[in-house]
Amino acid sequence: MDLSSQCRYRNGPRPVRTLSGVRLPPPGGSVKRIIPLGSSLTALLLTLGLGATHTGTANAAPPPEPASASAPAASAGLLDALQRDLGLTPARAEERLRAEKAATAVEKTARRTAGGSYGGSWFDPASERIVVALTDPAKEDRVRALGADTRVVRHSAAALDRAKARLDTLTAPEGVAGWHVDPRRNSVVVTVVRAERDTPAVRAFVAKARTNGPVTVAEAATAPRTYAAGTVGGDPYYTGNVRCSIGFSVHGGFVTAGHCGPAGAAVRGWDGSAMGTFQGSSFPGNDYAYVSIHSGWWTVPVVLGWGAIPDRLVRGSAEAPVGASICRSGSTTKWHCGTVLGKNETVNYSQGAVHQMTKTSVCAQGGDSGGSFISGDQAQGVTSGGWGNCSTGGQTWFQPVNEILGRYGLTLHTA
Structure with a gap:
């Protein structure tokens, strides 16, 4: 939530803004710029709830230009990754990408041609062609004429999808890693943890799954886990439709800015998964918060x-x-540095005054709120607000981290 008001210093007006959060568009919606009130006045105070930033048409990045026909098949970075991870030469990597693009186009037409006999499809790296499974052999010639290879199977893709949907209604034990439709096997594949395969719970689940349709059992060495990763200073997180930045890891969670969310608010991580909950939050008066994290x-x-x-x-x-x-790390403007200009300053945001703030010459923008201020390897505080931006310069204030640790009885996670 971008917040705005006026602030007039004894020696005259001075522009300031608080870095509140960045509002995210609703699904299928667009983001609208929120125009700060009193923008004609030079003494403008915007909350730098650098949590979520309000982006709008005027400041939105221009849409990417369409690639020209002569453009390379992929960026150098993608080609490098294909060489590294798939063991391809540069020439083979480019050929692979072109073949996959062509196969994708053929698959769309082949699916329509197959109709109800469509049994799924997959790309064959050896032939560099799309393979289309069919339950009706009479459709093979028509599909092959499109440039695809074919395979006759027993079950249609629709039938496999229905079988998989029935499995989705079951509660699986921990020894079951997951299940999916595999068109190459023409089956629903239930993956179990190898060491748990013969346990009664897993055997019962597999038996129940087989009553719902064609099932093949595969094994995995270990159970799956999320790759949400750790709480890293400067990384984004989301509360409602607001984006903010992580300040510092503490044992049990992380600290950030209070204006990013109230106590009890749910937090999503950079990947959109459930991350944690605001256990404490204070703003105005202070601008700090503690978020506990989930497993x-x-x-x-x-x-x-x-x-x-x-x-x-x-x-x-x-x-x-x-x-x-x-220096400061935040999810919008990334890494910027400056100097400490003052301490124990009261900043009068439109929502009310915040006390004991430290002022710096470091720039920041919406979405950076809550992010890390660090000097050398020593944590200093979490980004609150300021004025200006990282194009023309400005100043920011942070809430000292030691005050936050003391307030909530937290222990900073240190190396």
Whole structure:
């Protein structure tokens, strides 16, 4: 929520803005720019709830230009990854991409031609052609004429999908890693953890699954887990339709800005998965919050350098003096540095005053709220608000991290 108001200093007006959050568009909707009130006045105070930023038409990035016909099949980065992970030469990687593009186009037409006899399809790396499964051999010639290879199977894709949907209504034991439709096997594949395959619960689930349709059992070495990763300073998180940034990992969660969400609010991680809950939040008066994290996430004593520098390990929270260099990591403007300009400052946002803030010459923008301020390897605080931007410059304030740790009885996660 971008917040705006006026702030007039004793020596005259001074523009300031708080970095609140970035609002996300509803599904299928568009993002609208929220125009700050009193924008004609020079003393403009915007909450830098650099949690979620309000983006709009005027400031939106232009749409990508269509690729020209002569453009390469893929970026150098993608080609490098194909060579590294699939063991392809540069020439074979480009050929593979062209073949996959052609196969995708053929598959769409072949699916329509197959109609109800369509049994699924897959790309064959050896022939570099699409293979279409059919329950009706009479359709083979028509599908082959489109440029596809064919295979006659017993079950249609629709029948397999129905069988899989019936499995989705069952409760599976932990020894079952998952299930999916495999067109190459013309079956629903139930994957079980190898060490759990013969347990009564797994055997009962497989037996029940086989009553719902064609089932093949596969094995996995271990059970699946999420790759949500750790709570890393500067990374984004989401509360409702607002994006903010993680400040610092603490044992049990992370600290961030209070204006990013109230106590009890649910938090989603960078990948959209459930991440945690605001256990405490204070704003105005203060601008800090503590988020506890769910299983599948873990804390990491790291602040992102976003490629500008190597990621920084956090080794403590010794307070840097005025004049010291300091850097900030946030999910919108990434990594920026400056100096400490003042301490124990009261900042009067439109929602009310926030006390004991530290002022810096570091820039920030919407969506950076809550992000990390660090000096060397020492945690300093979480981004609150400021004025200006990272194109023309500005100043920001942060809530000192030691105050947050003391308020909630937290322990900073250090390396």
